[in-house]
Amino acid sequence: MIHARDLVRTFKTKAGPVEAVRGLSLDVAEGELVAFLGPNGAGKSTSVRMLTTLLPPTSGSANVGGIDVIVDPAAVRRQIGYVGQGSGAGQYYKVRDELLTQGRAQRMDAATARRRAGELIEMLELKGLEERIGSTLSGGQKRRLDVALGLMHEPRILFLDEPSTGLDPHSRANLWEHILKLRKQTGMTIFLTTHYLDEADTMAERVMIMDNGRLIADDTPERLKADLAGDRIMVRLTSTAEAQQAAGMAANLPGARETEVSGHAVTVTVGEGEAILPEFIRRLHEVGAQVATASVKRPTLDDVFLGLTGRSLRETAVA
Numbered sequence: 584m585i586h587a588r589d590l591v592r593t594f595k596t597k598a599g600p601v602e603a604v605r606g607l608s609l610d611v612a613e614g615e616l617v618a619f620l621g622p623n624g625a626g627k628s629t630s631v632r633m634l635t636t637l638l639p640p641t642s643g644s645a646n647v648g649g650i651d652v653i654v655d656p657a658a659v660r661r662q663i664g665y666v667g668q669g670s671g672a673g674q675y676y677k678v679r680d681e682l683l684t685q686g687r688a689q690r691m692d693a694a695t696a697r698r699r700a701g702e703l704i705e706m707l708e709l710k711g712l713e714e715r716i717g718s719t720l721s722g723g724q725k726r727r728l729d730v731a732l733g734l735m736h737e738p739r740i741l742f743l744d745e746p747s748t749g750l751d752p753h754s755r756a757n758l759w760e761h762i763l764k765l766r767k768q769t770g771m772t773i774f775l776t777t778h779y780l781d782e783a784d785t786m787a788e789r790v791m792i793m794d795n796g797r798l799i800a801d802d803t804p805e806r807l808k809a810d811l812a813g814d815r816i817m818v819r820l821t822s823t824a825e826a827q828q829a830a831g832m833a834a835n836l837p838g839a840r841e842t843e844v845s846g847h848a849v850t851v852t853v854g855e856g857e858a859i860l861p862e863f864i865r866r867l868h869e870v871g872a873q874v875a876t877a878s879v880k881r882p883t884l885d886d887v888f889l890g891l892t893g894r895s896l897r898e899t900a901v902a
């Protein structure tokens with residue numbers, strides 16, 4: 584449904600060229616929900632803008648909904664909905680009028696536009712707000728109106744650029760409920776960028792991580808976490824000497840990666856923490872070591888990014 588090959592975008596600036604995207608290749612199948620993650624300036628928006636025909640690539644090619652974005656951008660735009668960063672909804676117009684104007688811009692006849700506006704008001708829970716002016720809506724309501732505007736022409740593919748940024752946790756959860764419901768009802772392909780790692784982890788079937796204009800990971804959140812981060816087992820003993828001995832034993836556990844000692848505690852990264860921890864405790868008891876506490880920490884997508892780049896995505900995102 585979305586295919587890119589070696590997409591490159593360079594911006595000319597006074598300080599010299601900025602290579603925002605340096606050879607992006609990706610494939611998204613029909614009906615998939617894919618999250619595009621990366622720190623500020625990684626090139627996510629530039630990539631999405633090229634895929635949605637808002638920006639011509641410097642080189643490379645992309646095909647969206649079966650159409651080449653360079654050869655026929657207008658036909659691509661008819662297939663896709665795009666909800667950009669910030670509110671696209673007018674501040675001074677009523678909700679229903681916004682939707683109808685959007686319908687006219689999409690060359691819908693008046694009856695079709697009214698029917699579609701009614702459907703979207705229902706789907707995105709904007710009922711009761713039809714006569715309200717854009718500027719009086721809450722952040723979450725505005726975002727839902729933005730999504731409705733992007734869906735007026737019934738696109739098969741929806742691009743969402745940071746849909747939930749700036750929303751409070753309740754409105755974020757509510758927006759997601761609507762996005763997932765829409766997807767279930769329509770089978771739409773959804774491609775979104777987000778700064779929220781937990782959101783990408785729980786909502787997306789596939790996560791693509793971008794850094795410095797390049798894709799550095801592309802898989803399901805589960806596989807990324809298992810392959811690139813792993814579970815962290817932490818065992819606290821009753822002395823530093825025991826901890827040192829335990830660290831030596833931890834390194835010999837099946838699939839053990841990094842081992843760390845801090846005071847009385849030993850941390851070791853393994854593939855499946857819950858299966859390995861009882862074995863580790865058994866071996867420690869065998870040599871007479873006293874285990875005070877033990878825990879397994881599941882990795883996050885931030886651990887994946889940290890493993891790949893040595894930097895924390897959470898910190899770079901906040902910065």
Ligand SMILES: Nc1ncnc2c1ncn2[C@@H]1O[C@H](COP(=O)(O)OP(=O)(O)OP(=O)(O)O)[C@@H](O)[C@H]1O
Pocket residue numbers: 594595596601602603621622623624625626627628629630
């Ligand atoms: N019009 C432009 N002119 C010059 N440089 C640009 C332009 N647009 C983007 N850039 C630069 O390209 C790089 C990638 O920017 P982009 O907005 O695609 O990143 P992003 O991953 O979407 O970041 P964010 O998460 O902050 O939105 C950055 O260094 C940015 O400053």
